[in-house]
Amino acid sequence: xxxxxxxxxxxxxxxxxxxxxxxxxxxxxxxxxxxxxxxxxxxxxxxxxxxxxxxxxxxxxxxxxxxxxxxxxxxxxxxxxxxxxxxxxxxxxxxxxxxxxxxxxxxxxxxxxxxxxxxxxxxxxxxxxxxxxxxxxxxxxxxxxxxxxxxxxxxxxxxxxxxxxxxxxxxxxxxxxxxxxxxxxxxxxxxxxxx
Numbered sequence: 426x427x428x429x430x431x432x433x434x435x436x437x438x439x440x441x442x443x444x445x446x447x448x449x450x451x452x453x454x455x456x457x458x459x460x461x462x463x464x465x466x467x468x469x470x471x472x473x474x475x476x477x478x479x480x481x482x483x484x485x486x487x488x489x490x491x492x493x494x495x496x497x498x499x500x501x502x503x504x505x506x507x508x509x510x511x512x513x514x515x516x517x518x519x520x521x522x523x524x525x526x527x528x529x530x531x532x533x534x535x536x537x538x539x540x541x542x543x544x545x546x547x548x549x550x551x552x553x554x555x556x557x558x559x560x561x562x563x564x565x566x567x568x569x570x571x572x573x574x575x576x577x578x579x580x581x582x583x584x585x586x587x588x589x590x591x592x593x594x595x596x597x598x599x600x601x602x603x604x605x606x607x608x609x610x611x612x613x614x615x616x617x618x619x620x
Contacts, residue, residue: 427462427532430520439472439488441521444531447478449514451485452552454542456505459486459516461534464497469525471518475504475536479513488519493529503539541565563592 432442451457459475471493475486486504516536520529541560552559559572566572569585569592577583582597 427530429528429530430518431528432520432526435523435526436521439519439521439523440517442519443521444518445515446534447513447515449475449516449536450552451475451477451506451508451511451514452538452542453506453508453510455538456503456540457486458501458503458537458539459535460499460501460537462497462499462532463491463493463529464495465493465525465527465529466495467525467527468492468494469527469529470523471520471529472523473500473502474517474519476515476517477508477511477513478515480508480511483508485511485514497530497532499533506542541571563594 428444430442430444434441436442457475459473461473463471465471469492470490472488472490473486474484474488477483477485485506485508486502489502491500516534518529518531560566560570563569563573563585564587569587575583580599584595586593586595
């Protein structure tokens with residue numbers, strides 16, 4: 426449930442002792458949230474960052490020094506990715522050159538996209554996972570329909586619902602039945618399970 430980082434020496438630079446996850450897809454214009462829990466056997470500092478090793482070591486999340494100690498703490502940082510799309514982003518925890526070799530515990534690490542990029546150019550790009558369909562899980566934008574075109578005519582209504590993390594596209598289409606001299610209004614309702 427956690428990783429324990431121990432070291433024999435502090436080293437001369439912050440990355441002398443380092444925990445890394447590389448290959449993180451980062452999209453220009455997206456907002457991200459990094460969150461994790463951390464503690465240490467004694468009071469000390471560590472540095473976290475989200476970087477670009479293949480783009481001149483840009484800091485998407487700037488080097489952020491935090492204090493940790495025996496009590497586990499939750500940390501949460503939000504940042505906007507303002508540089509070009511990068512399929513090789515990198516999450517770093519740097520423990521070197523912090524005047525301490527106290528062991529550090531890290532757990533519950535998450536890097537989440539909390540806001541999708543706005544498509545200002547009108548051109549769509551291939552998503553980092555290779556998908557050409559944007560907002561394929563119907564979770565972004567107004568009414569969860571960013572990037573989708575849905576038209577409602579003659580009184581039709583539509584929405585995407587989200588109940589217990591199950592998303593459905595619901596369309597309500599009024600129809601008129603003609604039978605001899607009578608007309609009857611009825612509502613055709615369809616739901617499409619999305620997720």
